[in-house]
Structures are given as structure tokens and as C-alpha cells.
Amino acid sequence: MxxxxxxxxxxxxxxxxxxxxxxxxxxxxxxxxxxxxxxxxxxxxxxxxxxxxxxxxxxxxxxxxxxxxxxxxxxxxxxxxYETCERCGRPIWDDRLRARPVARTCTACASAG
The missing domain is CATH 1.10.287 (Helix Hairpins)
Known part of the structure; x- marks a missing residue:
């Protein structure tokens, strides 16, 4: 797996x-x-x-x-x-997915609100 x-x-x-x-x-x-x-x-x-x-x-x-x-x-x-931001289409980095496995957005989009 x-x-x-x-x-x-x-x-x-x-x-x-x-x-x-x-x-x-x-x-x-x-x-x-x-x-x-x-x-x-x-x-x-x-x-x-x-x-x-x-x-x-x-x-x-x-x-x-x-x-x-x-x-x-x-x-x-x-x-x-799974590793693609739903808002901007850029990658969601592995560090973010390790911290928040259900993340839908990249760090930049999450910070922007």
C-alpha cells in the first residue's frame, strides 16, 4: 500500500x-x-x-x-x-499532506483563505 x-x-x-x-x-x-x-x-x-x-x-x-x-x-x-490544489491546480506538497492528509488546497491557497 x-x-x-x-x-x-x-x-x-x-x-x-x-x-x-x-x-x-x-x-x-x-x-x-x-x-x-x-x-x-x-x-x-x-x-x-x-x-x-x-x-x-x-x-x-x-x-x-x-x-x-x-x-x-x-x-x-x-x-x-490527490496532490493537486482544487483552487489553483498547482501541486500540494507532501509536507502539507503529511500534516493534513485531507488537504484540498496548496499552502498558498490555504493561506489566502
């Missing part, structure tokens, strides 16, 4: 592990809130269960979007366009 495909597969595995952990944490918070009659919404001392659920939900959604980006990167790899 070539290095690019290996990097993407490692990125997928890390993201799936992160998603599983976040899902487990989310499920634990939901279960704990069912067993508690505490009024955490009005507790001035700390974060609320609802806030924690919301935060974990957002992180899980971010991981799901990253999986979609990995799928798109694998499609670009199969099509032979």
Missing part, C-alpha cells in the same frame, strides 16, 4: 477511535442525567449536563465531517488528483 493511502487509512482509524470515544462519553452523560434529579441548569458552580452533551455532540459531528473529508481524499487519490 502506498504511503498516501496508508496516511489516509491511519487518519480514518484515528477519527473512528475518536468518534467511538466521544459517543461513549455522550452516552455516559445521557445515562448519568437520567439517574440524577439534580437541577444542573441552575447550578452556578459548574457546567451543565446540557452544555457537556452539546459540546460532545459538536465534537462528534466534527469527527463525522472529517470522515467525509477522508472519503473525498480517497476519491481524489483514486482519480489521481
Amino acid at each position: 502506498d504511503d498516501r493511502r496508508t496516511r489516509l487509512e491511519r487518519e480514518r482509524q484515528k477519527t473512528l477511535e475518536r468518534l467511538a470515544s466521544l459517543t461513549g462519553d455522550f452516552d455516559a452523560i445521557v445515562a448519568a442525567s437520567r439517574d440524577s434529579n439534580a437541577d444542573d441548569e441552575h447550578d452556578p458552580e459548574g457546567s451543565t449536563i446540557a452544555f457537556e452533551r452539546s459540546q460532545l455532540g459538536a465534537l462528534a459531528e466534527q469527527a463525522r465531517r472529517h470522515l467525509t473529508e477522508i472519503d473525498a481524499a480517497e476519491e481524489r487519490l483514486a482519480a489521481g488528483t
Whole structure:
């Protein structure tokens, strides 16, 4: 398996592990809130269960979007366009792809916004 495909597969595995952990944490918070009659919404001392659920939900959604980006990167790899900037058509250097395997743009275009 070539290095690019290996990097993407490692990125997928890390993201799936992160998603599983976040899902487990989310499920634990939901279960704990069912067993508690505490009024955490009005507790001035700390974060609320609802806030924690919301935060974990957002992180899980971010991981799901990253999986979609990995799928798109694998499609670009199969099509032979993985190392080509989608904006300007110039090469995406290997250092950038090592740091961000799902990168769609070269450093210059990413910096330009």
C-alpha cells in the first residue's frame, strides 16, 4: 500500500477511535442525567449536563465531517488528483499532506483563505 493511502487509512482509524470515544462519553452523560434529579441548569458552580452533551455532540459531528473529508481524499487519490490544489491546480506538497492528509488546497491557497 502506498504511503498516501496508508496516511489516509491511519487518519480514518484515528477519527473512528475518536468518534467511538466521544459517543461513549455522550452516552455516559445521557445515562448519568437520567439517574440524577439534580437541577444542573441552575447550578452556578459548574457546567451543565446540557452544555457537556452539546459540546460532545459538536465534537462528534466534527469527527463525522472529517470522515467525509477522508472519503473525498480517497476519491481524489483514486482519480489521481490527490496532490493537486482544487483552487489553483498547482501541486500540494507532501509536507502539507503529511500534516493534513485531507488537504484540498496548496499552502498558498490555504493561506489566502
